[in-house]
Amino acid sequence: MGNVLVLAEHRQGELRDISIEMLALAPSVAEALGGEVMVLLLGSEVGPMAEKIAGHGVKVLVVDDPLFADYNSDKYQKVLSALIDDYKPKLVMMGQTAQGVDLAPALAVEKGLPFVPDIIGLEVEGGVIKATRQLYSGKVNAQVALKEADTGLVTVREAAFEAPDPSTAGAVEKIDSPLKEDLDYRKFVEYIEAEIGDVDITQSEILVGIGRGLKEDKNLPVAEALAEVIKADLCGSRAACDAGWLPDDRQVGTSGKTVQPKLYICMGISGAFQHIAGIKGAKTIVAINKDPNAPIFAEADYAIIDDLHKIVPQLTEKLKELKG
Amino acid sequence: MMRGMKMTTENQTFAEKFDLLGCIQCGRCTGGCPVTVRTNLNVRRFVYDAYDEGLLEELARVTDIWDCTACHTCAVRCPKGLKPLEVLIGLRSLVVESGKTQPTVRDALESTFMEGNPWDKPRATRNDWMEGLDVRIAEPDQKVENLFFVCCTIAYDPRVQVTARNMVRLLKKAGVDYAFLGTDETCCGSEIFTLGEDGLFEMLIEDNTELLNEYRADRIVALSPHCFTTFNTHYPDLNKPVIHYTQLLAELLEQGKLVFEKGLHKKIVYHDPCYLGKQSGVFEEPRRVLQAIEGVELVEFNRNRERSLCCEGGGGKMWVESESKIERLAETRIKDAHALGADIVAAACPFCVLTLDDALKAEGFEEEMQVAEIMEILGELEEMQDNSSSAQEVED
C-alpha cells in the first residue's frame, strides 16, 4: 500500500491554494506507488472546506476540533506523528509555506523520515521516489532520491503546479483527534494585518515593479516617471523593500502581496521564485533586465534584455508621445 | 546609536589630530566650498564646534558631514594649510567605528574588505574587462617600465571599462613597455579614506604597498586620478613613483612615440577632475593630449584648473545620496558646457565621467553633446576602434 497523505492548509477561514496545487501531483504519485491520495484537514468547523477538497476526487480525513482553529506547529506535529503511525502513508506532502517550513523539518526529525523540502517535481522510478528541487535561486536543478523507508516527506513549492479543476466527488471521513488536550508550549497570539498604505497594490490595474537592478533609491524617479505616464502603482521585490526604496506594503511575492494587474512591467527584477509566486495573477508581464538568464524572462510575455537605466527613460518618453 | 564611539585616535585628541587650534575661523573653507550651493554644509562651523570633545557625538550625527565630496577646495584655500574636509572625515569615522553606517556605505566597505573593490563584485572577475584583448600581465620578477593600476571603477563599471581597453590598444600601438596587474589588484582606498574607514584604509595601504613594491617596475601608471593622488599622498612607503596616464600620454607625444593619424573635428571642453587638478597639480597634460588631435577645438570652462567645479563624484558620494533636491553640480557643469557650444565634455576620471554622463541625460542633451573619458576620445581615432560587444555597450 503506497498511499500519499497531503496536508491541506488554510488560514482565517480560507483554504490556501497550495492545498489544491498539491493535488496536481499527488494522484499520479499515489498511482505509481499503488495507493491512493488522502488529504488531511485539521481545523475547526471546516466542513465546507472538506467538501471543496473532496470535490477533486480524493478522500479527505477531517479532524474538526476547536483546538485546531489556528495553525500551531506543536499540535500539528503531534497529530501528523500519530496519523503516520496509524495510516503508514508511503509519502506525506505539505506546502513549502510559512506553515510547512515551520512544521515539516521537525516532523522529519521526530519520525526519522527521508525529507526533501521545496520540491518542484516528483516522480516514482522503480519504486523509488525522486524529487526535483532548485539550488542557487533556480540556476541549478537537483534530483534527489528518497531512500527506502515506510514513509517519506516532501514539501511542495507554492505556485509550482497549477491547481487542477474539481472532478468527481470524493469521500469526507471525520476522524477522532489523536490530540486529547491542548498543548501549552506554543501559543497562537494573534494575526497582524499588513498596514495598508495609500495604495493597495492587490487592487492595482497596472503595476510597475522594481528590483535590485534599480541599484539605489536615487534611481526611483526612473520608475516613478514611467508609473505616472501609464497611471500605474509602484511595487517591488523583497530587495527593493528591504532597501527601503518602497514601503513594505508594496512588496510582491510570497512574503508580500499577491497581485493581479492586467499589466505588470518589472525592471531590474531577476525573478526569484518568491517574487514570481506573487505575480502569477498578472495578465501581461513585461520584463526589463540586463541578465539574459534572469528567470523572470520565463514568465514574461514581452522581454527586453538590456540595462533598465537605458530603456525605461526612453520608454517613458515614447509612451508620453504616443498617449499624447 | 553611537555606542562605543572613540573620541580620540591613538592617544591624540580629535583637536590635535586635525590641528583644530591652527584654525583662525576666516571662513575661506566654507566660502569656497562648492556644495554649499545645494546643501547646508558649513565646514568652518564643524571645525569650530569640533574643538569641544563633548559635541563630537552630536556632530557625527549631523547628516551634513556626508555632503562633502572631498574635492579639497577648502584645503587648497586654507591660509593656515589645514585640511578642513578631514575634520568631516574624522566625524564620519566616528559613525563608521560605531557600525551604524548607511547600508550603502556598509556594503561598499564590506565589499572592499572581502573582495578588494567597493562595487560588490567578485575579485575573480576583476580582469573580465580584458576579454578579447591580449593584455600583458605583470610578474613580480620581470622588469617592466610602466606598471598599470586600473582602478575598481574602471575595472568593473561597463561605462568606463573603455578607458582601460583603449589604453591597452594605445600602448601596443605606441610600443610602450607595460604590464597590468592580475586580479591581485586591490582598491587603492581613496573612497575608503573619505568614507571614514581608517582601519580598512590602513590595511589597504599596508597590503597594496607590499604588493606593488614586489614588482620590478620603474613606475606605476594609474588610470584614475583617485588612485594616483591617493598613492602619492597616503602611501609613504611605495618604492616607485606613481604618475597619471595623461602624464604618460603627454610624454609619449613629446617623444614622438604617439601620433594620432586621424583628426577629430569637434569642440571639446575639458573638465579638470578635482583629484587630478587641484589636488595633484596636473592641469596641462590632459589638455596637451586633446590639443594633439588634429581638428580639435579646445575650449575652457569659466571655472577651470584650480577653480574647476567639482562633479560630486568623490568623497564617497558614489555611495551616499545627498538629501538636497537642488540642481546637482554636475548638471550645472553640463549646462555650462552646453552654453559653450561644446560637442564633447572630456574628463580623465571615471567618477567625473559617470556623474557628468548622468547629468547630461538628466538635462536631455544626449543628442547635442557627449561626455567622454579622454581614452574614449582617443579610441575614436584610427586603429583604436573597439569592435567587441563590451565596447558597443559603453558607446550608447
Added chain:
Amino acid sequence: MKIFTCIKYVPDTSEAEVKLDSEGTGVDSSRFSFDINDADNYAVEESVLIKEKHDGDVTVVSIGPKNSDVMIRMAMAKGCDRAIRIEDERIAAHDPLMVAKVLAGAIKDQEFDLVFTGCMAEDYGQAATGVALAELLGVSHAAYVKKVEIEDGKVKAHRELEGGLREVVEISLPAVLTIQTGINEPRYAPIRGIRQAQKKELKVMNLDDLGIPEGEVNAEASRIVLEKLYIPVVESKAEIIEGEPEEKAEKLASILVKGGLV
C-alpha cells in the same frame, strides 16, 4: 541570556552564471564571491541587539572551510563573543537534517536560552535546518521570524506569513528562531573591530572533537541521495524585443499602446 547563532558562508550567485564542476555533482565556484548568508547576517544582528538589551553572550556556530573565518571574525566584531567552526568533509552537507544534527551536537550540552539561524540559505534554499535543529535540541521554535520580543522567560515571535500577514506566537525559552531578512538593519563591522576580534575565541572542531559518530551525519546516515545536478533550460514564451535601446523602447511603447494595455 545565552545565545547561539548559526551562520553559513555562501557564494553570491545573484549575478553570476552558475556552471557545474567537472564531476557534475557540485558547482564551479571559482568565480564567485563568498559571504555570510543574507538571512544569517540578520540573525547575527538580532542576537547582538538582544545581547545589548538583555545582557548575555553570543556564540557563533558555523560549519564551513577555513576561508569562512573572516565571516566569523566579522560577526565577533559586531558583538558576538566566541565562535565554533566545524570543519569536516564527512558531513552530508546537502541534507539539512544532517547539518542540523551537527549543529545540535555543538550546542546541546551547553546552556542556552535562544538559538538563532537564518530562515533560509541562499545556496540550497531549503529553509529547514533551524526547525530541524529545534526538534533535535528538544525545544520550541518559530520559523520566518520578523520581530522578537522577550519578556519573563518567554518570547513573542512575529512570524512572516504569506500575503504580508504576520502571526504572533508566544513560546517559552529556550527556543530556536529562524530569522527572516529585513528584521533589522545589520551593522558594519569596522576593520579595527575585526582586528580586535582576533582576541576572541574561535574553536575549530571536527566530528570527533564534538563526539558525533560519523555514521550519524554522513551520506550513509542521510536518508536522501543527491543523484545529480543539472542546469535547467529556461523556457521562454516571451517575445524578445530586439534592437538598439531606443528602438526597443519605441517598439515596447507601441505594443503597450496598440494592445490597449495602457
